[in-house]
Amino acid sequence: MSTFTxxxxxxRKEWQHYFGSPIAxxxxxxxxALFSVFFLFALNYFLEASMNPGGGMGGPPKPNIxxxxxxxxxxxxxxxxxxxTPMLTMRLFAEEQRQGTWELLATSAITDxxxxxxxxxxxxxxxxxxxxxxxxxxxxxxxxxxxKPEWKPVLTGALALLLMGCxxxxxxxxxxxxxxxxxVAGILSFCLFLGIWTLSWxxxxxxxxxxxxxxxxxxTGHMEDMVKGVIDSKDVIFYLSFxxxxxxxxxxxxxxxxxxx
Amino acid sequence: xxxxxxxxxxxxxxxxxxxxxxxxxxxxxxxFLGPNGAGKTTTMRxxxxxxxxxxxxxxxxxxxxxxxxxxxxxxxGYLPEVPPVYPDLDVTSYLDFCxxxxxxxxxxxxxxxxxxxxxxxxxxxxxxxxGRLSKGxxxxxxxxxxxxxxxxxxxxxxxxxxxxxQQIIETRDLIKSLGGDHTIILSTHILPEVSMTCNRVxxxxxxxxxxxxxxxxxxxxxxxxxxxxxxxxxxxxxxFDALRDVEGIVTVNPRxxxxxxxxxxxxxxxxxxIRAAAARAIVNxxxxxxxxxxxxxxxxxxxxxxxxxxxxxISEVAPAKPPIFTPIAATEAPPLPPAVTxxxxxxxxxxx
Numbered sequence: 141m142s143t144f145t146x147x148x149x150x151x152r153k154e155w156q157h158y159f160g161s162p163i164a165x166x167x168x169x170x171x172x173a174l175f176s177v178f179f180l181f182a183l184n185y186f187l188e189a190s191m192n193p194g195g196g197m198g199g200p201p202k203p204n205i206x207x208x209x210x211x212x213x214x215x216x217x218x219x220x221x222x223x224x225t226p227m228l229t230m231r232l233f234a235e236e237q238r239q240g241t242w243e244l245l246a247t248s249a250i251t252d253x254x255x256x257x258x259x260x261x262x263x264x265x266x267x268x269x270x271x272x273x274x275x276x277x278x279x280x281x282x283x284x285x286x287x288k289p290e291w292k293p294v295l296t297g298a299l300a301l302l303l304m305g306c307x308x309x310x311x312x313x314x315x316x317x318x319x320x321x322x323x324v325a326g327i328l329s330f331c332l333f334l335g336i337w338t339l340s341w342x343x344x345x346x347x348x349x350x351x352x353x354x355x356x357x358x359x360t361g362h363m364e365d366m367v368k369g370v371i372d373s374k375d376v377i378f379y380l381s382f383x384x385x386x387x388x389x390x391x392x393x394x395x396x397x398x399x400x401x
Numbered sequence: 402x403x404x405x406x407x408x409x410x411x412x413x414x415x416x417x418x419x420x421x422x423x424x425x426x427x428x429x430x431x432x433f434l435g436p437n438g439a440g441k442t443t444t445m446r447x448x449x450x451x452x453x454x455x456x457x458x459x460x461x462x463x464x465x466x467x468x469x470x471x472x473x474x475x476x477x478g479y480l481p482e483v484p485p486v487y488p489d490l491d492v493t494s495y496l497d498f499c500x501x502x503x504x505x506x507x508x509x510x511x512x513x514x515x516x517x518x519x520x521x522x523x524x525x526x527x528x529x530x531x532g533r534l535s536k537g538x539x540x541x542x543x544x545x546x547x548x549x550x551x552x553x554x555x556x557x558x559x560x561x562x563x564x565x566x567q568q569i570i571e572t573r574d575l576i577k578s579l580g581g582d583h584t585i586i587l588s589t590h591i592l593p594e595v596s597m598t599c600n601r602v603x604x605x606x607x608x609x610x611x612x613x614x615x616x617x618x619x620x621x622x623x624x625x626x627x628x629x630x631x632x633x634x635x636x637x638x639x640x641f642d643a644l645r646d647v648e649g650i651v652t653v654n655p656r657x658x659x660x661x662x663x664x665x666x667x668x669x670x671x672x673x674x675i676r677a678a679a680a681r682a683i684v685n686x687x688x689x690x691x692x693x694x695x696x697x698x699x700x701x702x703x704x705x706x707x708x709x710x711x712x713x714x715i716s717e718v719a720p721a722k723p724p725i726f727t728p729i730a731a732t733e734a735p736p737l738p739p740a741v742t743x744x745x746x747x748x749x750x751x752x753x
Contacts, residue, residue: 142504145501146501146502146504148501149498149501149502150502152498152501153487153490153498156489156490156494156498157487157489157490160489160490161489239485239486239487239488240481240482240483240484240485241485241486241487242485243446243451243479243481243483243485244479244481244485244499244502244546245502246450246451247449247450247451247474247477247479247481248474248499248502248503249471249474249475249502249503249504250502251471397452398450398451398452398453399452399453
């Protein structure tokens with residue numbers, strides 16, 4: 141009972157920080173602006189392709205909306221997650237350390253895990269809000285397209301984006317516990333996320349097994365099926381264990397402060 | 402309510418706290434005194450569960466802070482050295498957050514917040530952003546946070562730091578009014594604060610407890626060694642000569658001279674009142690006596706005595722300056738005392 145109210149209190153406070161400062165608005169703006177740009181490009185390509193003659197008999201099949209609009213937009217947004225999540229995570233713990241408010245949290249009747257989870261869900265819910273608002277762009281397509289495109293791949297794609305973002309948030313939270321300076325935390329997070337991102341480039345049929353294993357850790361590879369509308373349990377498990385590991389590191393780092401101080 | 406037994410905290414080879422023990426009874430206000438770096442904040446941080454001790458035991462309200470940290474934390478309110486406030490929240494929403502993480506039931510929340518705001522006199526600023534408040538107000542927000550959940554134990558690290566004199570008086574009154582229901586530890590280096598608010602004092606220096614008593618007893622134990630301060634219109638040396646044969650004087654220390662006036666401090670033997678004899682001797686030597694007063698040692702003197710030397714017991718406290726002039730033993734004329742310069746004077750004050 142009190143576990144949930146404690147976590148809820150932290151989530152609530154994180155929202156007050158996000159929306160009491162320009163951070164949330166900057167993140168929402170960047171996200172939605174880039175989303176609409178990518179969406180517009182995809183829409184244009186699609187329109188050009190469907191104007192092509194030969195859509196009828198004998199020519200190439202008519203372009204599919206899901207494949208031509210939704211999928212590329214969501215995959216492009218995965219790159220934006222990389223830029224936006226450090227904005228959400230860099231201050232999570234660094235700022236508490238700098239302000240001295242960590243002393244309040246650490247001496248209140250709340251466990252380290254509750255603090256860590258509260259902060260994680262606080263940041264993750266802002267990301268969820270960003271994704272949800274941007275999906276409104278697709279409403280136009282659903283309103284006018286004939287035949288109606290499938291909505292399930294859109295939802296699973298959005299879920300994939302959220303899960304991937306949560307991996308970065310968990311890791312970013314950990315990096316934020318390592319320093320008092322949120323800028324340092326932000327830069328570290330961004331570099332690490334970029335490193336993880338490039339891992340998936342290693343994946344090609346020619347590479348050796350250890351390289352393939354490394355490529356498996358690249359978080360984007362696990363999105364592809366989900367964006368197509370297929371939820372494979374191995375991808376979900378991958379994301380959840382990645383998040384769990386990040387949160388575990390965060391909690392360990394927070395707890396070790398009691399001995400390091 | 403609070404028990405600390407042989408608490409130690411070391412950083413590598415450096416001991417921040419080395420074997421501190423004390424207890425605080427229910428309703429007591431304990432003053433925690435010591436120079437900067439003595440280990441006050443470290444001890445308080447261990448008591449509040451903010452950091453772990455290297456060894457030793459600490460219990461708050463019957464709960465061991467290492468074994469059952471949550472129960473111990475639930476029964477204490479803590480004001481750290483720097484008030485732990487979020488500049489981007491307003492006072493009410495900050496206190497609302499604190500109430501939530503301190504486990505105040507939602508039905509009581511509003512009443513408790515109002516009570517804390519009233520007690521810390523934050524009514525006028527309750528909807529202002531904390532970042533816009535002055536340091537004094539932030540400190541009061543910190544105090545409001547500590548008393549918010551009405552815990553039985555309060556640990557206040559320099560509660561009056563950064564306040565103006567009016568606020569300091571108000572805060573002291575607040576702390577006094579909280580004593581009785583609450584057990585309070587407060588640290589400070591403002592000594593009058595201790596004599597005004599605390600029932601008991603623990604003086605800590607270099608990580609060790611060097612004295613523990615009531616403020617009255619601490620000063621009383623040294624004021625039996627009370628000194629007499631004389632101001633005369635004469636050269637230092639003439640005044641020395643005049644006082645040489647007065648019985649009961651142990652030492653005579655010059656405390657400065659200007660434009661022909663000399664200030665001397667006479668240390669008497671225990672329990673001997675030398676005022677009358679000293680006055681008579683000065684007048685008989687045809688020297689103008691300008692003033693004469695008993696110097697009772699303040700808590701400041703006790704504190705300096707205890708913390709500037711290596712852990713000495715109070716009974717062993719000796720005059721800081723070696724005797725310059727010992728009338729009973731002197732068979733020859735005493736050496737000419739050095740001319741007292743302002744620098745030496747300052748030094749003499751410091752070492753005393």
